[in-house]
Amino acid sequence: MRKYKGHTKLVVKPGSTEEVSKVLKYCNDNMLAAVPQGGNSGLVGGSVPVFDEIVINMSRMNKIRDFDEVSGTLVVDAGCILEVADHFLAEKNYIFPLDLGAKGSCQIGGNVATNAGGLRLLRYGSLHGNVLGIEAVLPDGTVMDDLSRLRKNNTGYDIKQLFIGGEGTIGIITGVSIQCPQRSKAGNVAFFGLENFEKVQQAFRAAKGQLSEILSAFELMDGQSQDLVHRVTDKKRPLEGQHPFYCLIETSGSNPDHDSEKLESFLENVMGEEIVSDGVLAQDETQIQSLWSWREGIPECLGHWGGVYKYDLSIPLPELYKLVDDTRERLTSAGLIGDDEKHPVVGVVGYGHMGDSNLHLNVATRRFDKEVENKLEPFVYEWIAKRNGSISAEHGLGLAKKAFIEYSRSKTMIRLMKQIKELYDPNGIMNPYKYI
Amino acid sequence: MRKYKGHTKLVVKPGSTEEVSKVLKYCNDNMLAAVPQGGNSGLVGGSVPVFDEIVINMSRMNKIRDFDEVSGTLVVDAGCILEVADHFLAEKNYIFPLDLGAKGSCQIGGNVATNAGGLRLLRYGSLHGNVLGIEAVLPDGTVMDDLSRLRKNNTGYDIKQLFIGGEGTIGIITGVSIQCPQRSKAGNVAFFGLENFEKVQQAFRAAKGQLSEILSAFELMDGQSQDLVHRVTDKKRPLEGQHPFYCLIETSGSNPDHDSEKLESFLENVMGEEIVSDGVLAQDETQIQSLWSWREGIPECLGHWGGVYKYDLSIPLPELYKLVDDTRERLTSAGLIGDDEKHPVVGVVGYGHMGDSNLHLNVATRRFDKEVENKLEPFVYEWIAKRNGSISAEHGLGLAKKAFIEYSRSKTMIRLMKQIKELYDPNGIMNPYKYI
Numbered sequence A, B: 001m002r003k004y005k006g007h008t009k010l011v012v013k014p015g016s017t018e019e020v021s022k023v024l025k026y027c028n029d030n031m032l033a034a035v036p037q038g039g040n041s042g043l044v045g046g047s048v049p050v051f052d053e054i055v056i057n058m059s060r061m062n063k064i065r066d067f068d069e070v071s072g073t074l075v076v077d078a079g080c081i082l083e084v085a086d087h088f089l090a091e092k093n094y095i096f097p098l099d100l101g102a103k104g105s106c107q108i109g110g111n112v113a114t115n116a117g118g119l120r121l122l123r124y125g126s127l128h129g130n131v132l133g134i135e136a137v138l139p140d141g142t143v144m145d146d147l148s149r150l151r152k153n154n155t156g157y158d159i160k161q162l163f164i165g166g167e168g169t170i171g172i173i174t175g176v177s178i179q180c181p182q183r184s185k186a187g188n189v190a191f192f193g194l195e196n197f198e199k200v201q202q203a204f205r206a207a208k209g210q211l212s213e214i215l216s217a218f219e220l221m222d223g224q225s226q227d228l229v230h231r232v233t234d235k236k237r238p239l240e241g242q243h244p245f246y247c248l249i250e251t252s253g254s255n256p257d258h259d260s261e262k263l264e265s266f267l268e269n270v271m272g273e274e275i276v277s278d279g280v281l282a283q284d285e286t287q288i289q290s291l292w293s294w295r296e297g298i299p300e301c302l303g304h305w306g307g308v309y310k311y312d313l314s315i316p317l318p319e320l321y322k323l324v325d326d327t328r329e330r331l332t333s334a335g336l337i338g339d340d341e342k343h344p345v346v347g348v349v350g351y352g353h354m355g356d357s358n359l360h361l362n363v364a365t366r367r368f369d370k371e372v373e374n375k376l377e378p379f380v381y382e383w384i385a386k387r388n389g390s391i392s393a394e395h396g397l398g399l400a401k402k403a404f405i406e407y408s409r410s411k412t413m414i415r416l417m418k419q420i421k422e423l424y425d426p427n428g429i430m431n432p433y434k435y436i
Helices: A017-029 A082-091 A108-113 A197-214 A223-233 A256-272 A285-296 A298-305 A322-333 A370-376 A379-386 A402-407 A411-424 B017-029 B082-091 B108-113 B197-214 B223-233 B256-272 B285-296 B298-305 B322-333 B370-376 B379-386 B402-407 B411-424
Strands: A034-037 A054-057 A064-068 A073-077 A131-137 A143-146 A172-179 A186-194 A215-222 A245-253 A278-281 A307-314 A345-353 A358-365 B034-037 B054-057 B064-068 B073-077 B131-137 B143-146 B172-179 B186-194 B215-222 B245-253 B278-281 B307-314 B345-353 B358-365
Touching: A017 A034, A017 A054, A017 A131, A017 A143, A017 A172, A034 A108, A064 A082, A073 A082, A082 A108, A108 A172, A143 B411, A186 A197, A186 A256, A186 A285, A197 A215, A197 A245, A197 A256, A197 B197, A197 B245, A215 A223, A215 A285, A223 A245, A223 A298, A223 A345, A245 A256, A245 A285, A245 B197, A256 A278, A256 B256, A285 A298, A298 A307, A298 A345, A298 A358, A307 A370, A307 A379, A322 A345, A322 A358, A322 A370, A322 A379, A358 A370, A370 A379, A379 A402, A402 A411, A411 B143, A411 B411, B017 B034, B017 B054, B017 B131, B017 B143, B017 B172, B034 B108, B064 B082, B073 B082, B082 B108, B108 B172, B186 B197, B186 B256, B186 B285, B197 B215, B197 B245, B197 B256, B215 B223, B215 B285, B223 B245, B223 B298, B223 B345, B245 B256, B245 B285, B256 B278, B285 B298, B298 B307, B298 B345, B298 B358, B307 B370, B307 B379, B322 B345, B322 B358, B322 B370, B322 B379, B358 B370, B370 B379, B379 B402, B402 B411
Parallel strands: A034 A054, B034 B054
Antiparallel strands: A064 A073, A073 A172, A131 A143, A131 A172, A186 A245, A186 A278, A215 A245, A215 A345, A307 A358, A345 A358, B064 B073, B073 B172, B131 B143, B131 B172, B186 B245, B186 B278, B215 B245, B215 B345, B307 B358, B345 B358
């Protein structure tokens, strides 16, 4: 995002949990600040040494420790890259229950530390449910071995949950055990154009009702996001003509014939009822990848002009897209959007995980501009607070949203969180001045 | 279980979160112990005032607060009975993501406080993943309003998770918001007899592979559990002849024809490969209920002779049933099992949630007998510790297992848990001398 710049004199690359423990104990004893770093794919500055923190880079701890083919329980080092784990699982007919655009570089420890949501939360649920155990090192060097492989274990407070989404502020995750579902034999992807957001909601309700247990993703992209992807990549669009909204629907199931039948009857329904204006169904794996690229390629394409203001928000579904309209109107009336170099903003787009009520509001800019930022913040956060939404759905707080947490959390909750931070990290050495 | 007896001079029945707050603040200011009580269906003495605690009974807080038909998010008072919520959801074509035998009396607040697992965890996952928000009152009367309705919300430590499975030791849950899945249009139940536990495991692997996304329960019952149910109820058995093991398989899906086809091909496979010895498929809702009664009726039937020693355990699948054999052998060789009054033990049975590696080891007795107890404990816990299992899979610790937690948790974990208890309840008024 070109927003945060790191300053550090020291990067350590521990090769074992014991080494992490020694490093942290030394930091704690000598009051040295440390920042854990995974694949460095975060968007909120959480893993950047913004002051002079020692970077604890986890990339050497990248082994798959164990996999049980009957139960589907995978145990990995925190530094294992998500895609590496998923390829390993593919060979065993299992799938990692999390998938996101950065899979080729992000690490599982980082995914868990930031409670990454991604593309298939709709189907496989959140990491709070899927992670069975965590091994972590506390700031004083204590190794917390809670690497359970059991699906059910009700013996005391579920402390590992504090590390899921804890963003490396109370310890460093060194190992993770996770429940992996079986890989589906059949996968289909459909891509639709729709007239308005009301129809997108209708299509979502129809997909939930008719595709039900085989629905594995329901992604939303607005027309402007697709225009910008098209401008950057110059690829042939999946559909003739242009539409105000697009959806990508993915199904995964165990029986290809059954899945096709369900999908066809869904298509008949949404075409017949004129819920969707146009649609295409991928015929092979290449087409599946090509359709996904119109969704997954958005973040990279938006960066083409310079910087991007990114907001990752949870909003009640009926109002999900209204924020994009309101923001666009706000920047337009301030005269900040335009096609030439004089205007800082290239476009305001919305896309995201419709199935989880999770919108990514992105403002593509030619340069970072204080006037644009002042128009966006706290406007966006106030808009969210009014609707009881979340200012960080899946990206976390990091440094970017530390100052804005009160828009999503009450004073009481913030006080309780600070207690936790003080309990685990009384010297405040872990990722200081970020998070809460 | 006739194991714990309550002693209290005062039961309070608050009608609102504010009243719970006032009661707890008074208790805390005056150093009075309190025990929260839901439907009183727990098995570990967690909600029994074993000393002279003030009982805080939640039954008056029994309203459904809100339901969103698009997202499936349900918000309820903690005292709402599970079955009441599920019936409410059924009318909207949704289902509560938790089901268990005690559904007619247990309360959702109690379910969440004990992190209940139940029959469909295999399909819908754990409460740590499904609960979206919690409203709770802390021991000092602080109302923790974390009743988020958002599927994704990464803004700080997920503190509500400590209350899921916290067994009322750090506060009282007063409200819950939970993600509910759509109710399936089709439901099928099959019941099998099998020769040995190796074949049960084969059947489970086949069910996971072939029924995949429509598999919603895979329950195990041993031959002796079914013999005892038969002796008590005198009902006609589902299958001709008797078998060492039985399984109940449930499917839930959106298309009755597709589900039947999947189930038929699964049946052909397990019959053809002689994985199962005999089987029956329910033909209507009455038969579905009747087959389920052979599983759900076990706990009640076992109580017929007097008391039952109950162990709720997580064990790696290959050794899951070995514990039942080992325990039976141990009690037999001690001369404690027999058909007449002279012998304290009627039988040793095993059943449970195969899909979650969760075994219920039950010892049906004519009377509580110290000699039996001494043979069982710590034997069972040592057996579990050796296999890295859990001494409490889904029932919790309560008073029953407080002394045995070190068989499932390390000293470090217990220390971290005690820190949490001290942080939230420095006066130790909440459910004292239980849990950790």
